Amino acid sequence: MKILAASGNWNLFIGRIHPLIVHLPIGILIIAFVLALLSRSSKRSGLRAALPLLLLAAALSAIASCAAGYLLSLDGGYDEQLLNTHLWLGIGVAVSSTLLYLLTVLNKLPRLQLPLFVVLLLLVSAAGHYGGSLTHGDDYLTQAMPPALQAFAGQQKAADNAPAYTNIADARLYEDLIAPVLSSRCYGCHNAQKLKGGLRLESVALIRKGGEHGPVMKDSLPEESELFKRLVLPDNDEHRMPPKGKPQLSPREVELLYWWIAQGAPTGKTVKELKPNTRIQLVLEAMTPGKALDHNEFVPEATSSSPDKKAIAALATKGVKVLPVAASSPYVSVSCVNAPGFSDADMALLHPLRAQLIWLDLSGTRITDAALPGIAQLSALTRLELKHTGIKGAAGTSLAACQELRYLNMSGTACSSAFLAGLGKNKKLRQLYLYQANTDAPTLRQLQQQLPKLAIDTGGYQLEKLASDTIIYKKKVV
Amino acid sequence: MAKHDKLLREANEETLRYITRRHFLLDCVTGLGAAALGSLLTGCGSSVKPVDFSADPMAPRAPHFPGRAKSVIYLHMAGAPSQLELFDYKPELQKLHNQLCPPSLLEGKKFAFIRGVPKMLGPQAIFSQHGESRAWVSDHLPHFATMADEVSFLKAVQTDQFNHGPAQLLMQTGNARLGRPSIGSWVTYGLGTENSNLPGFVVLTSGGKTPDAGKSVWGSGFLPSVYQGVQCRTKGDPVLFLTDPDGMNRDLRKQSIEAINDINRQEYENFGDPETVARIAQYELAYKMQISVPDVMDISKEPAYIHELYGTQPGKESFANNCLLARKLVEKGVRFVQLYDWGWDSHGTDENLAIDYGFRNKCREIDRPVAALLKDLKQRGLLDETLVIWGGEFGRTPMQENRDGKDMPYLGRDHHVEAFTMWMAGAGIKKGFSWGETDEIGYAAVKGKVAINDIHATILQQLGFDHEKLIYQFQGRPFRLTDVGGHVITPILA
Numbered sequence: 001m002k003i004l005a006a007s008g009n010w011n012l013f014i015g016r017i018h019p020l021i022v023h024l025p026i027g028i029l030i031i032a033f034v035l036a037l038l039s040r041s042s043k044r045s046g047l048r049a050a051l052p053l054l055l056l057a058a059a060l061s062a063i064a065s066c067a068a069g070y071l072l073s074l075d076g077g078y079d080e081q082l083l084n085t086h087l088w089l090g091i092g093v094a095v096s097s098t099l100l101y102l103l104t105v106l107n108k109l110p111r112l113q114l115p116l117f118v119v120l121l122l123l124v125s126a127a128g129h130y131g132g133s134l135t136h137g138d139d140y141l142t143q144a145m146p147p148a149l150q151a152f153a154g155q156q157k158a159a160d161n162a163p164a165y166t167n168i169a170d171a172r173l174y175e176d177l178i179a180p181v182l183s184s185r186c187y188g189c190h191n192a193q194k195l196k197g198g199l200r201l202e203s204v205a206l207i208r209k210g211g212e213h214g215p216v217m218k219d220s221l222p223e224e225s226e227l228f229k230r231l232v233l234p235d236n237d238e239h240r241m242p243p244k245g246k247p248q249l250s251p252r253e254v255e256l257l258y259w260w261i262a263q264g265a266p267t268g269k270t271v272k273e274l275k276p277n278t279r280i281q282l283v284l285e286a287m288t289p290g291k292a293l294d295h296n297e298f299v300p301e302a303t304s305s306s307p308d309k310k311a312i313a314a315l316a317t318k319g320v321k322v323l324p325v326a327a328s329s330p331y332v333s334v335s336c337v338n339a340p341g342f343s344d345a346d347m348a349l350l351h352p353l354r355a356q357l358i359w360l361d362l363s364g365t366r367i368t369d370a371a372l373p374g375i376a377q378l379s380a381l382t383r384l385e386l387k388h389t390g391i392k393g394a395a396g397t398s399l400a401a402c403q404e405l406r407y408l409n410m411s412g413t414a415c416s417s418a419f420l421a422g423l424g425k426n427k428k429l430r431q432l433y434l435y436q437a438n439t440d441a442p443t444l445r446q447l448q449q450q451l452p453k454l455a456i457d458t459g460g461y462q463l464e465k466l467a468s469d470t471i472i473y474k475k476k477v478v
Numbered sequence: 479m480a481k482h483d484k485l486l487r488e489a490n491e492e493t494l495r496y497i498t499r500r501h502f503l504l505d506c507v508t509g510l511g512a513a514a515l516g517s518l519l520t521g522c523g524s525s526v527k528p529v530d531f532s533a534d535p536m537a538p539r540a541p542h543f544p545g546r547a548k549s550v551i552y553l554h555m556a557g558a559p560s561q562l563e564l565f566d567y568k569p570e571l572q573k574l575h576n577q578l579c580p581p582s583l584l585e586g587k588k589f590a591f592i593r594g595v596p597k598m599l600g601p602q603a604i605f606s607q608h609g610e611s612r613a614w615v616s617d618h619l620p621h622f623a624t625m626a627d628e629v630s631f632l633k634a635v636q637t638d639q640f641n642h643g644p645a646q647l648l649m650q651t652g653n654a655r656l657g658r659p660s661i662g663s664w665v666t667y668g669l670g671t672e673n674s675n676l677p678g679f680v681v682l683t684s685g686g687k688t689p690d691a692g693k694s695v696w697g698s699g700f701l702p703s704v705y706q707g708v709q710c711r712t713k714g715d716p717v718l719f720l721t722d723p724d725g726m727n728r729d730l731r732k733q734s735i736e737a738i739n740d741i742n743r744q745e746y747e748n749f750g751d752p753e754t755v756a757r758i759a760q761y762e763l764a765y766k767m768q769i770s771v772p773d774v775m776d777i778s779k780e781p782a783y784i785h786e787l788y789g790t791q792p793g794k795e796s797f798a799n800n801c802l803l804a805r806k807l808v809e810k811g812v813r814f815v816q817l818y819d820w821g822w823d824s825h826g827t828d829e830n831l832a833i834d835y836g837f838r839n840k841c842r843e844i845d846r847p848v849a850a851l852l853k854d855l856k857q858r859g860l861l862d863e864t865l866v867i868w869g870g871e872f873g874r875t876p877m878q879e880n881r882d883g884k885d886m887p888y889l890g891r892d893h894h895v896e897a898f899t900m901w902m903a904g905a906g907i908k909k910g911f912s913w914g915e916t917d918e919i920g921y922a923a924v925k926g927k928v929a930i931n932d933i934h935a936t937i938l939q940q941l942g943f944d945h946e947k948l949i950y951q952f953q954g955r956p957f958r959l960t961d962v963g964g965h966v967i968t969p970i971l972a
Contacts, residue, residue: 251946251962279927282965293939293966294543321672325544326942335538337811338674385859409859433859459857462787463621463849469789473838475829475888 015072024061055101062094089127096120168284169272178260181253222261252283298382304330311352333359347374354378363387372397388412393419400425411435417443424450435459488951534759535704538670545942546906547865549808551815556689557822558870561899562920567605567614570918575600579877590640590893591881599878602833611910618841621849627910629903630970634914634923637872640893642690645871650695652959659699662814664959667705668948672811675770677708682800685820700952712799716775735761788850801847805854825879826890833889865905865940873898876919897923905940908972935964
């Protein structure tokens with residue numbers, strides 16, 4: 001606890017009470033507003049007597065919150081712009097609640113009281129929102145949003161954050177890669193107003209100038225530069241930057257900064273001109289826009305609604321596992337590896353998941369052609385495995401409705417040629433496996449012509465017998 | 479407070495870990511006390527829960543983002559095969575054959591056995607280019623060469639351990655010291671496994687010995703022991719101690735397991751310890767495995783042409799049998815299959831460890847099975863969702879070994895850490911690609927260097943994990959498979 005004692009002081013202590021007492025004016029103002037509304041009816045006019053006391057309490061707690069909040073802001077590390085908005089909104093709440101209290105007590109301008117109340121509530125909401133963004137980050141809510149809402153909010157966000165380069169090799173190292181990191185992680189404290197440690201980091205000239213303890217960057221020597229060294233100190237070291245509890249640089253960003261210092265902190269130079277070494281090349285490639293590491297062509301770009309929980313539970317009782325394809329994805333995969341008894345009658349259980357079900361493995365189950373209409377309704381499918389099932393593809397059956405299908409595995413089935421020919425309608429199909437299945441050559445040739453990008457694998461591979469297969473290498477005994 | 483939360487949660491998980499391993503011991507009074515403490519602490523440390531242990535710890539889970547691989551088959555050539563006789567073609571080295579090694583290659587370097595000034599050893603194989611990718615593969619691997627267009631070679635892998643044990647630990651656990659979880663443990667911890675009748679992480683060994691680093695290379699380290707690898711055998715009982723003893727029939731076994739599980743359920747009702755539920759699940763899995771494992775491990779029912787393809791002989795311990803089993807296991811939904819083949823330590827000390835004799839025999843033993851495995855996975859549509867990795871724990875020197883400064887009876891190469899070749903295939907890895915280069919004699923990596931934790935990062939990446947976020951809290955700090963390093967090798971991703 002020594003560390004805390006050393007870094008703590010009265011200002012910070014009172015400041016940290018801000019998040020606690022800030023909820024008092026919010027609650028009091030809301031209840032006062034409700035009472036003010038109710039007291040408008042003559043039946044409940046007696047409630048009006050409570051208003052002055054409530055408003056006094058609200059005004060005092062709002063002023064106390066402002067004071068505590070100001071002390072907390074001195075600790076630094078908050079987004080400057082966001083902090084300013086929150087600060088002035090908070091002062092607005094304190095001022096207008098005091099004003100409202102005075103008007104009520106003095107019984108002046110009764111017509112203005114209710115509009116002022118509404119304004120006050122709006123101010124409180126806005127101040128609360130920005131306060132939340134300050135502590136939890138401004139993506140706190142959007143991250144947890146259901147996908148449908150997120151799509152709406154996310155689209156706008158992506159447009160705002162689009163990088164200025166399309167190819168990482170053409171990105172300017174300082175301007176496009178380093179400065180944005182410094183801006184989001186360091187400017188908050190090291191700017192003209194805050195000047196923590198007497199250091200500003202908003203431009204290369206200011207970085208070179210250093211702070212009150214001297215220079216922070218030794219040319220081309222990252223290991224001897226405070227600007228790098230402090231980023232990699234242990235979490236709880238008091239010299240660690242950004243300090244504990246503040247948003248940290250990612251390992252990739254640290255590595256980039258290291259490289260930038262090692263290159264002599266150039267400006268205006270593109271990555272290409274600086275000839276990245278292979279390690280940095282890997283970092284850079286991971287940052288290339290468009291080639292996101294989590295991209296997967298078997299998952300739709302668009303989002304979907306959440307899958308039906310009841311349907312998932314119903315399938316679970318049959319031993320069928322429904323799993324999101326990724327932790328935050330609405331799309332699901334269904335595997336019947338533990339449910340060999342899954343049959344045509346159970347197909348209806350999959351139907352509620354038709355919008356989210358993209359990977360389906362029915363291999364080795366008891367399904368037959370009667371399941372095909374049910375499968376065809378699963379229009380989001382990108383991967384479908386029907387290995388070793390009784391699917392025959394009788395006349396009239398088809399998967400033409402599964403327009404998103406990319407991967408189809410019919411190995412070990414007796415599917416008909418007509419069914420295979422019908423796959424020509426699945427324009428996005430890229431992989432078709434027919435090992436130990438119908439491999440009627442004219443049909444497959446025709447299918448290949450229709451879908452030139454389709455890879456058809458009929459298997460049955462063997463390896464040649466070579467003379468060297470049986471040679472045992474031994475030293476000749478003389 | 480965050481610090482305390484961490485410690486409390488860890489204390490909780492630690493308790494659970496020991497309950498797993500020492501269940502019977504802990505059934506005594508102290509055990510109940512520990513279980514009670516564990517359940518009391520559950521509430522204290524619940525701020526971050528990477529895995530919910532209250533349910534089946536092996537239940538399948540979703541990764542961070544949609545993965546390309548559902549399963550992994552890792553072919554580890556224990557002893558470290560020579561890259562200079564297989565994939566890294568160096569005609570310049572031939573010109574230096576039998577000449578004394580230049581001092582620039584020796585100054586400041588340490589070798590496991592080379593002392594003084596050794597002679598250079600030219601490539602002891604004939605190289606040619608194969609497939610559309612024109613990949614260099616030697617005549618030691620004629621069957622594998624036909625599959626060159628399916629794989630991505632990593633020609634400049636580097637390690638920092640030149641002894642087998644530590645190097646194998648580094649390769650398989652991300653750290654050269656004991657005590658870290660193996661790749662398979664991390665993967666099953668992160669993803670669980672699909673088939674509830676089979677273990678999620680299976681280990682198969684061949685070559686007559688287990689790896690030098692011992693069974694720690696498939697241990698679960700500080701992860702709950704439920705995630706450790708299960709070693710299966712192709713000869714004798716597939717899993718040791720799994721069959722019922724003489725005189726016990728399956729009904730009696732079922733009754734005894736039900737009785738034990740009833741007691742465990744009561745224990746759970748009393749103390750609410752989630753690990754008890756896991757224990758119940760494990761007894762049930764073991765019971766199911768008595769039927770499912772002998773079934774999946776029995777390769778004698780495979781058709782003749784499959785045996786011909788792999789070159790398998792049922793009932794023997796062989797790399798070929800293990801390759802066929804790997805395919806069968808992956809087909810059944812096993813998450814991680816780890817193969818170890820012993821006998822690649824070609825120092826030249828005897829005929830079996832000679833580059834020109836034993837090494838060639840080892841190559842023959844794996845050539846057909848590896849090619850067959852790739853082909854068989856491919857024709858079943860499994861290669862698309864199975865990541866296959868091949869490699870040793872380090873490479874071998876371009877110099878001929880001169881143990882203790884003396885000439886060796888056979889041609890051999892010493893351990894080499896600065897550059898060696900591995901390859902990956904399937905599950906979103908580029909086909910017919912090569913990344914990384916060594917200098918003209920294959921001594922040092924010059925381009926596209928790859929560290930061991932880059933390989934781990936890439937394996938996790940293909941399974942859908944951000945390797946920086948697959949974390950386990952232990953001894954007061956978060957641990958990752960890639961520790962504080964690791965970059966996904968993006969150039970080899972399709």
